[in-house]
Amino acid sequence: xxxxxDAISSQLGAEVRFVEGYQHPAxxxxxxxxxxxxxxxxxxxxxxxxxxxxxxxxxxxTFGRGYGIFACYRWGHEYLIVKTETAADAPVFPSLTKxxxxxxxxxxxxxxxxxxxxxxxxxxxxxxxxxxxxxxAWPLRKSFDASKPMPRVEGEYKWxxxxxEGVYEIPVGPVHAGIIEPGHFRFQAVGxxxxxxxxxxxxxxxxxxxxxxxxxxxEGYRLAGRVSGDTTxxxxxxxxMALESMTGCxxxxxxxxxxxxxxxxERIANHLGDIGAICNDAAFAxxxxxxxxxxxxxxxxxxxxxxxRFIMDRVVPGGxxxxxxxxxxxxxLAELDRLSKDFERLVVIYEENPSLEDRVRNTGxxxxxxxxxxxxxxxxxxxxxxxxxxxxxxxxxPYDQYxxxxxxxxxxxxxxxxxxxxxxxxEVRESIRIIRWILDNMPDGAISAPVAAPFPDxxxxxxxxxWRGEIIYWLQSGPxxxxxxxxxxxxxxxxxxxxxxxxxGNIVPDFPLCNKSFNQSYSGHDL
Amino acid sequence: xxLYPFVMEILQVLIxxxxxxxxxxxxxxxxCWAQGRSSAGLFQPYRDLRKLFSKDVVLAENAxxxxxxxxxxxxxxxVLAGGIIPILSTDLPLAATADVIVLVSLFAIARFFxxxxxxxxxxxxxxxxxxxxxxxxxxxxxxxxMAIFTMSLASRSTSLSYMAQLVMSGQSVLRPSIVFAxxxxxxxxxxxxxxxxxxxxxxxxxxxxxxxxxxxEYSGRHLALIEWASMMKLFLFTALGIAVxxxxxxxxxxxxxxxxxxxxxxxxxxxxxxIVLVLIETGLAKMRLxxxxxxxxxxxxxxxxxxxxxxxxx
Numbered sequence: 001x002x003x004x005x006d007a008i009s010s011q012l013g014a015e016v017r018f019v020e021g022y023q024h025p026a027x028x029x030x031x032x033x034x035x036x037x038x039x040x041x042x043x044x045x046x047x048x049x050x051x052x053x054x055x056x057x058x059x060x061x062t063f064g065r066g067y068g069i070f071a072c073y074r075w076g077h078e079y080l081i082v083k084t085e086t087a088a089d090a091p092v093f094p095s096l097t098k099x100x101x102x103x104x105x106x107x108x109x110x111x112x113x114x115x116x117x118x119x120x121x122x123x124x125x126x127x128x129x130x131x132x133x134x135x136x137a138w139p140l141r142k143s144f145d146a147s148k149p150m151p152r153v154e155g156e157y158k159w160x161x162x163x164x165e166g167v168y169e170i171p172v173g174p175v176h177a178g179i180i181e182p183g184h185f186r187f188q189a190v191g192x193x194x195x196x197x198x199x200x201x202x203x204x205x206x207x208x209x210x211x212x213x214x215x216x217x218x219e220g221y222r223l224a225g226r227v228s229g230d231t232t233x234x235x236x237x238x239x240x241m242a243l244e245s246m247t248g249c250x251x252x253x254x255x256x257x258x259x260x261x262x263x264x265x266e267r268i269a270n271h272l273g274d275i276g277a278i279c280n281d282a283a284f285a286x287x288x289x290x291x292x293x294x295x296x297x298x299x300x301x302x303x304x305x306x307x308x309r310f311i312m313d314r315v316v317p318g319g320x321x322x323x324x325x326x327x328x329x330x331x332x333l334a335e336l337d338r339l340s341k342d343f344e345r346l347v348v349i350y351e352e353n354p355s356l357e358d359r360v361r362n363t364g365x366x367x368x369x370x371x372x373x374x375x376x377x378x379x380x381x382x383x384x385x386x387x388x389x390x391x392x393x394x395x396x397x398p399y400d401q402y403x404x405x406x407x408x409x410x411x412x413x414x415x416x417x418x419x420x421x422x423x424x425x426x427e428v429r430e431s432i433r434i435i436r437w438i439l440d441n442m443p444d445g446a447i448s449a450p451v452a453a454p455f456p457d458x459x460x461x462x463x464x465x466x467w468r469g470e471i472i473y474w475l476q477s478g479p480x481x482x483x484x485x486x487x488x489x490x491x492x493x494x495x496x497x498x499x500x501x502x503x504x505g506n507i508v509p510d511f512p513l514c515n516k517s518f519n520q521s522y523s524g525h526d527l
Numbered sequence: 528x529x530l531y532p533f534v535m536e537i538l539q540v541l542i543x544x545x546x547x548x549x550x551x552x553x554x555x556x557x558x559c560w561a562q563g564r565s566s567a568g569l570f571q572p573y574r575d576l577r578k579l580f581s582k583d584v585v586l587a588e589n590a591x592x593x594x595x596x597x598x599x600x601x602x603x604x605x606v607l608a609g610g611i612i613p614i615l616s617t618d619l620p621l622a623a624t625a626d627v628i629v630l631v632s633l634f635a636i637a638r639f640f641x642x643x644x645x646x647x648x649x650x651x652x653x654x655x656x657x658x659x660x661x662x663x664x665x666x667x668x669x670x671x672x673m674a675i676f677t678m679s680l681a682s683r684s685t686s687l688s689y690m691a692q693l694v695m696s697g698q699s700v701l702r703p704s705i706v707f708a709x710x711x712x713x714x715x716x717x718x719x720x721x722x723x724x725x726x727x728x729x730x731x732x733x734x735x736x737x738x739x740x741x742x743x744e745y746s747g748r749h750l751a752l753i754e755w756a757s758m759m760k761l762f763l764f765t766a767l768g769i770a771v772x773x774x775x776x777x778x779x780x781x782x783x784x785x786x787x788x789x790x791x792x793x794x795x796x797x798x799x800x801x802i803v804l805v806l807i808e809t810g811l812a813k814m815r816l817x818x819x820x821x822x823x824x825x826x827x828x829x830x831x832x833x834x835x836x837x838x839x840x841x
Binding site: 168169170171172176177178191192279281282283284285286289290293353355356358359507508509510511512 | 558561562563564651652654655658723724727729730731732733734735809810811812813814815816817818
């Protein structure tokens with residue numbers, strides 16, 4: 001028996017119904033509880049030290065049911081999905097926000113996009129949805145026609161206000177002076193001290209989850225690869241793994257290894273860019289240009305070997321689209337030698353520059369307690385003392401060969417800008433090592449396997465460690481075996497909350513540095 | 528009437544206008560090299576200015592006359608300052624009427640109006656930048672006066688021309704007070720001209736800006752004038768440092784050859800100053816805003832030490 005399964009059945013007894021054969025892969029536990037027990041299930045999970053990984057809703061009217069509300073909890077290597085159902089005519093569900101903070105935005109999003117109302121939710125303002133959309137426009141409902149343009153109405157978004165002598169407001173964005181994605185940040189400040197920061201996201205909402213529903217199963221991976229362009233490998237991998245789990249596809253061993261290779265190359269490239277950009281926000285531009293040079297080297301090799309700088313569309317359902325040969329292997333190994341030599345020299349500069357150290361240490365601290373509260377994932381979590389990494393806890397080959405690979409996961413406890421930078425630095429080193437190991441030990445074999453169509457009314461789940469952190473895909477097939485719902489949970493969906501908390505006690509001009517050290521995706525969050 | 532001083536005056540202003548952007552271009556070229564990338568060349572600042580001059584001005588609806596007036600005033604004070612500092616020659620008619628205190632006040636006027644204009648249109652960034660700029664100013668100005676006064680103690684005059692002549696005549700060689708004052712002056716120059724580690728002239732991050740935050744709303748020829756003035760300001764501070772601490776080569780006689788030599792030495796010294804500036808800027812990250820008080824406080828302290836050491840040692 002598993003810890004989470006024990007916890008929920010001892011709390012709810014006969015009220016919880018475990019369903020076998022619906023949710024894939026089988027190790028993901030799936031259960032259905034009555035609506036009034038939804039919160040009790042959350043309490044049981046909280047008591048078992050589980051974290052909320054995602055919460056979402058599905059429109060199941062095509063099955064002749066109402067709406068389904070799902071909450072996914074994680075504890076170590078276990079994932080448990082709790083479902084509750086609500087009637088189609090008056091869709092409501094009890095809010096989990098009081099028990100799990102990230103539910104705050106998940107539930108606002110459910111309310112805005114699916115029109116299922118969370119009861120007892122402290123904040124009923126829309127999220128993602130704009131104030132000039134009609135009140136009853138719920139894009140994720142099956143009855144919503146996405147081909148028509150959205151009519152516009154008058155509306156207002158109510159911001160959190162701070163009042164008092166000397167308090168002033170700084171609205172920043174959504175259009176920024178640099179070339180970054182759009183997002184609005186509203187500061188309440190006294191002098192230079194930040195009282196509160198409120199984020200407003202949704203400016204890059206593209207209706208991706210809705211779009212998935214009009215695609216066939218084998219097209220979806222391409223859209224997944226475009227959810228957040230810098231994480232294209234991990235996102236398409238998430239989609240493919242969820243789909244493969246539903247169809248019982250048996251992948252050749254080599255596929256996994258190639259996917260791991262792509263994943264680690266993506267991780268290195270993005271971490272290099274981030275480390276440079278963090279230093280640049282402290283006006284230490286030297287580091288940016290040197291790191292960008294290394295990143296560019298990697299991307300060009302990607303283009304030469306795999307046909308795309310970011311390895312987009314190279315992970316496909318049932319396999320990968322491109323193989324490597326001995327010559328490729330030599331190119332990658334030679335490049336890694338150059339990379340790690342230059343990288344180590346730059347790390348010394350980063351470590352030994354006192355003016356830089358003064359900026360990054362004790363800035364933007366996300367304390368371990370807060371990181372747990374917001375159920376942070378990925379680099380943000382690891383910099384704040386949470387040892388979470390899907391490569392360890394939810395591995396696919398070659399990561400599951402613990403004794404041979406000995407994957408090192410860096411965990412810092414200070415949770416400041418330096419910790420987040422340092423986690424990245426350590427991960428670059430580790431990824432370089434993993435790639436070398438993969439190249440030395442990769443098994444031969446085919447690089448693809450046929451993928452059958454999923455059966456009707458089944459669900460697939462996958463959690464993949466992208467470079468930002470855990471990416472979750474949850475797929476559901478409709479009554480005719482078509483794609484009924486694709487839920488995407490980018491790490492940004494939870495980690496954006498961390499930024500709001502980390503900025504407390506900091507000064508306004510340190511915000512860009514804090515923000516860059518989180519570097520969350522707008523596109524992956526807004527979907 | 529002797530026309531020579533007036534010719535020099537005009538020549539100095541022309542050189543200021545012409546070489547100011549090139550000096551910034553030089554600093555940028557060096558910076559690119561130091562960071563291991565290729566540069567846009569020495570003349571990119573001129574191209575930037577030409578681009579800005581050819582663009583339309585976009586004004587906020589609630590912009591008052593202060594907002595429109597500020598670029599001309601800032602530009603004007605920079606040009607005027609070029610007539611006071613002995614860049615090529617010490618024989619300047621304006622230098623006789625305006626000493627170093629006037630010079631500091633000229634910069635203060637420009638700063639005052641820049642801060643007002645920053646607040647004028649009422650955006651959060653303008654006010655934020657103005658508040659930060661005033662914080663810097665309140666610390667930098669006394670330190671600057673202190674550093675210059677240390678130098679003027681030796682010459683017993685606040686006239687820049689006279690101070691330069693005295694140093695050149697060899698009456699005041701390298702003394703402890705000069706070293707202290709020079710160190711203080713370098714720190715102040717970094718702060719006054721908005722360089723790293725105080726401000727980042729190349730940043731696009733609205734929230735960290737000091738000088739740029741005040742002028743965020745400017746466009747077209749207004750912005751061109753402000754940019755040009757800030758380029759001249761960097762040139763002027765370097766020239767001021769040269770005139771006070773290393774004036775050798777500046778023409779003190781009405782001789783064409785001496786002026787040509789002065790021009791040559793000026794370029795040489797500017798080139799060297801650029802190298803020092805780039806070394807500082809490449810090796811340091813920007814300070815936390817609240818560290819500025821320590822930074823400028825130490826500048827003031829150094830200047831005071833210089834003054835004390837003058838009385839104790841000399």
